[in-house]
Amino acid sequence: MTTAPDLSAPAVEARNLHKRFGDFVAVNDLSFTIGAGEVYGLLGANGAGKTTTISMLLDLVTPTSGQVRVLGHQYPKGRQEILSQVNFSSTYVSLPLRLTVWENMRVFAALYGVPNPKQRILELLERFEIVETLKKPVGDLSSGQKTRVYLAKALLNRPKVLFLDEPTASLDPDMADKTRQVIREIQKEYGTAVLITSHNMAEMESLCQRILFIARGKKLMEGTPKQIVDHYGRSNLEEVFIQVARDQGGAGA
Amino acid sequence: MMMQRIYGLTLRYIYLYRGSLPRMLEQLYWPVMDLLVWGFVTIYLRQFEGQLPNFLAYFLGGLVLWDILFRSQVGVSVAYLEEVWSRNLLNLFVSPLRPIELIAAAMTFSVARVAFTASVSVSIAWLAYDFNTFIMGTWLAAFVGALIVMGWGMGIVISALIMRFGQGAESLAWGLIFLIQPVAAVFYPVSVLPEPLQLVAWMIPASHVFEGMRQVLNGGPSPTEHLAWAFGLGAVYFAAGLTFFYAILREAKRAGRLLRVGE
Ligand SMILES: Nc1ncnc2c1ncn2[C@@H]1O[C@H](COP(=O)(O)OP(=O)(O)OP(=O)(O)O)[C@@H](O)[C@H]1O
Ligand SMILES: [Mg+2]
Numbered sequence: 001m002t003t004a005p006d007l008s009a010p011a012v013e014a015r016n017l018h019k020r021f022g023d024f025v026a027v028n029d030l031s032f033t034i035g036a037g038e039v040y041g042l043l044g045a046n047g048a049g050k051t052t053t054i055s056m057l058l059d060l061v062t063p064t065s066g067q068v069r070v071l072g073h074q075y076p077k078g079r080q081e082i083l084s085q086v087n088f089s090s091t092y093v094s095l096p097l098r099l100t101v102w103e104n105m106r107v108f109a110a111l112y113g114v115p116n117p118k119q120r121i122l123e124l125l126e127r128f129e130i131v132e133t134l135k136k137p138v139g140d141l142s143s144g145q146k147t148r149v150y151l152a153k154a155l156l157n158r159p160k161v162l163f164l165d166e167p168t169a170s171l172d173p174d175m176a177d178k179t180r181q182v183i184r185e186i187q188k189e190y191g192t193a194v195l196i197t198s199h200n201m202a203e204m205e206s207l208c209q210r211i212l213f214i215a216r217g218k219k220l221m222e223g224t225p226k227q228i229v230d231h232y233g234r235s236n237l238e239e240v241f242i243q244v245a246r247d248q249g250g251a252g253a
Numbered sequence: 254m255m256m257q258r259i260y261g262l263t264l265r266y267i268y269l270y271r272g273s274l275p276r277m278l279e280q281l282y283w284p285v286m287d288l289l290v291w292g293f294v295t296i297y298l299r300q301f302e303g304q305l306p307n308f309l310a311y312f313l314g315g316l317v318l319w320d321i322l323f324r325s326q327v328g329v330s331v332a333y334l335e336e337v338w339s340r341n342l343l344n345l346f347v348s349p350l351r352p353i354e355l356i357a358a359a360m361t362f363s364v365a366r367v368a369f370t371a372s373v374s375v376s377i378a379w380l381a382y383d384f385n386t387f388i389m390g391t392w393l394a395a396f397v398g399a400l401i402v403m404g405w406g407m408g409i410v411i412s413a414l415i416m417r418f419g420q421g422a423e424s425l426a427w428g429l430i431f432l433i434q435p436v437a438a439v440f441y442p443v444s445v446l447p448e449p450l451q452l453v454a455w456m457i458p459a460s461h462v463f464e465g466m467r468q469v470l471n472g473g474p475s476p477t478e479h480l481a482w483a484f485g486l487g488a489v490y491f492a493a494g495l496t497f498f499y500a501i502l503r504e505a506k507r508a509g510r511l512l513r514v515g516e
Binding site for chain 2: 083
């Protein structure tokens, strides 16, 4: 994954994004561009502003100022165009627990207007090795199984941009690895651009073409994982993260 | 596309109710309880029928129609609450589902609930107390329609309040409507109210429906004027409710409230 990202028709463009909650500045002048089909990592300590940033890209949070463009469209006018072509998953955002896996997938397939929903759902559940959970209520699944259902939901509409907020947080190493494999595959298969956050540094290093490193809502550095590691004169991203966190005195808060 | 999304979310409520005995039983519980208690009151009052002609019909008609208004409102609010309880709003708001489609699905769900509870209460009123709701004839359909529209409007406003104040405000879903019951002329005519309250009462679509109902049960003139008011005011409040919902949603996105759905 060393080829330079194609930024001519970017998947996501954020320009001078600011978000203030009352007096508190959660995101401070962030600008970045994610290329079509690029896997782009958002890295930062707890409270650094990652979830807030993703939320602004999904129109869940309105920026205080700055601009968002996804697949060339802007909110609120382009909301339908954007949201039908992107998707989102987070370990921390659950699906209705009383509904079975099948029922949940069926509902979201309808919301996204997925053709041949049955076939598509089975295909995704097979891919994530959870076909046997089909008839179980989501609330009865293990947390790793739940996470995989959320990921399957996020792929229903073959998104052009996929927003993943800590998608592997509850997965065992084997499943986390398989999930990364799936992310690589879908990125290849349908050229999906992925914006991912994770506190697993090795994962970010192996998965992301470029990473935006933020602290207290501000950009620290953007580059390939190697560029970032080299810049700080460390041997891996984990060391960089720890060094930055200590320099910042607990980078987030 | 739009219909498909509304269908998708409606499907979610069907799945939810199909798999939940308490939710299904609740649909039966309230109309049965209401009509049991009030029905016995009715039997007792029957002794005085000579003094108050038509009172029984007014009373049972009022009960049945009030329940329709109440269920219509609760139906919309509970549909929204189900998404809050299951923390599903975020998934919905990042999907192509429009807020108006979310509301349309809630309204569909509400009509289904009304149809179910109304058929229960109409049957009980008939079988147990010999009150045939259908003596109101085709006017009944118009009364029900006007009450459903008003219930939707209130349900939307209450959903917006829950969005604004969080799950702690959920009791509004079952309580707020009783604030207007005294001035909605359910069991007595608007004319018994003190004059300033009469003015308030005439601003409420339901008052016109209940006045119209009594007019019909009384064999009086056609309640077209009352119905026109009921639908007219209902439409105005419905539009105002939608506007309020959208304003609250906009504010919620600014305050980051959609990320904190729950308590
Ligand atoms: N709705 C809100 N109101 C007030 N403050 C908020 C709100 N949402 C987020 N914040 C604050 O903004 C900051 C950034 O939060 P955010 O959730 O974006 O962090 P994060 O980088 O995703 O952290 P984590 O790694 O812990 O998930 C935090 O300090 C948080 O308290
Ligand atoms: Mg976060």
